[in-house]
Amino acid sequence: MVTAMTHLAYYLPAAGAPAELIQRATPTPGPGELLIETKAVALNPLDWYQRGWGFHIKHPAVIGSDVAGIVIATGTDVPAGAPKVGARVLAMAPSFYSFGKPDYGALQEKVVVSSADIMELPDSMSFVDAATFPMAILTAWSGWYSIGLRRDTSYTAADKKCMLVWGGASSIGGMAVQTAKTMGYTVFASASPKNFDYVKSLGAAKVFDYHDTDVVEQIVRAAKEDGLSISTGFDSAGDMKSCHAILKEFGTESEPALLSEARPFTPEQEPITPGVMMKFIVPPENDIERAEFVAFIFAWLKQHIADGSVVPSPPARVVEGGLAGVDAALDILQKGVSCEKLVVEI
Template sequence: MQALITHRTLPTRIFNALSGKAIFSPGAKVHDNVPIPTINSQQLLVKVKTVALNPTDFKHMDALAPPGCILGCDFAGEVVKVGEGAAGKWKVGDRVASVAHGGMYPDEGAFAEYAKVNHDLAWPIPGDISDADATTYGVSAMTAMFALNARLGLPFPGSKENAKPAAGDESTIFIYAGATSAGLFHLQAAKAAGYTVVTTASPRSFELVKKFGADAVFDYRSSTVVEDILAKYPNLTKAVDCFSEGPSSSICAQVLKPKGGTVVLLLPNGESKVPGVQFEMIMLYTVLGRAFQMLAPLGPKFEASQSDREWAARYYSALPEVARLLKPTPTVSLEPGFKGVLDGLEKLRQRKVVGGKQVVQLQS
């Protein structure tokens, strides 16, 4: 099959990681003779039709991924083979979407003609949802639900837990960078859980974040952003930093200063310097239930987590219902094929993607 395969050497990757540059680009090439993945009894083989692009894809291409790995996380397509342990639930021809740990393995990744997936870490795409929209419920939506539900204890949208009224001050949450793809799902999921949602965005994205559930939005570039938020919301105890770069995490900590609490980060961005406020970083790949190391052999190691893996299976079983309550992020379709993927990753790297997700049709 064809697949987009990483090829950077370790010294180049270290240089890129330290400098934030991407020398010798592109760091991945389309290979024509990649073996079609073999599946075990619990897995599905999927003909990949549509993929969505995430910042993690270019970060893996530039620095994090060893050579010889298939890139890409979010995909939607058609089941072409079913492991015997999954036969009661899935059949050939089903439409399916899922998330792969792209840039980590030679036989698993979304930017390929075929991808394999564990049958309980995938969802059947409802007939009225397009493949493009289905891909947006991958990395971005799952990260939002993982941060809010598994780490901050908010209920799943639509679950019975929602019947409990959220108590007092804790019913307001702060989402930094609500206009990111992850942010748009955080806003919706927190709103669906009954929370008042306070966020930050550029003025260009104020309308967008309101449409996705923000009750109040503040400009993250304003020099008085912390004071402005505290003047109206002095009792915040929960936050998610959907940007997690530069001053964003410290702004979150300041906003939680009066009461203390937890800020979930999506990238490592220092320690909290505010007493009573702790940072907790998540890395979505832990939900896939395998140990891994980024930028091996030098980068951070993550242990396999059985509880995160169980959470992911719950997410996928709830997703047909959750997708009725949380709308997909806006999508922009790029040129079909691997060229569209590489062009889109370059736009993401240059931070030219605003207010939605780039999607690419790989096959019809």
């Protein structure tokens, strides 16, 4: 069912065909859903995978996940505690889970989202900053979920627990640094030297240059000098070899160090390292468990935004042109960015 209204959308009509800007019918949200008037969308590598390769979508499609905007309609059976019409919100648009079904992609002026995947914004937070959160925070917590790290994990300095985050200046890596810090880990991260101070501002105790040929030895030595055990790691940059080389110094076959890996890999690519267990990041697949998981994450995020222990990361860079600028923004993202999150305002 749709309303009589239409809105502008960044639309992928067919595999291999260029994107189009079209007017499409504005949908009515269904049971448990809300309709958001989009104000800002942050871009992720997933978006250019989908644009260029048709990854995990069925055409025609509208892509995009990280959205911030205003609730303008609600469907039936929306929980009483969900944001009301007029609320400023951030949300995880379900494009990935719907294989790009057009109503559910963020890159359009109106998008349908689940009432489970949404959080009301504090008045002080801009739509641009808010849009940087959803994919990063959900991926970071999904990484901890994948390796069995409990949501209520809470260490103190006396526990000497250290977390390795490879690629701490990236969107997902920066959120891994912040979430690990709130759980009480001492965080060691890798980054380019120009981003050292920034990664430390997110909570990393020490940051190392991943370009250094002896970076593995530097990290292992620093941890041992500080009496720390690097028993857990998060690789957001795809350097499995270095992560394994570090973690094997602290894990054993009976109690392996755990690595959460953000980049897909085949069995042939996976290093086999005694004392290290690596898992690709996946969220809960069961719909009920996933809804509970996301509800926890957004409740956690709201609390930590309020107390200032979690901030948008990395800084947003607005790409001009709105929906008409999406192709140019995705081209920039595909070439690679450093310590910035590309955002489109709509």
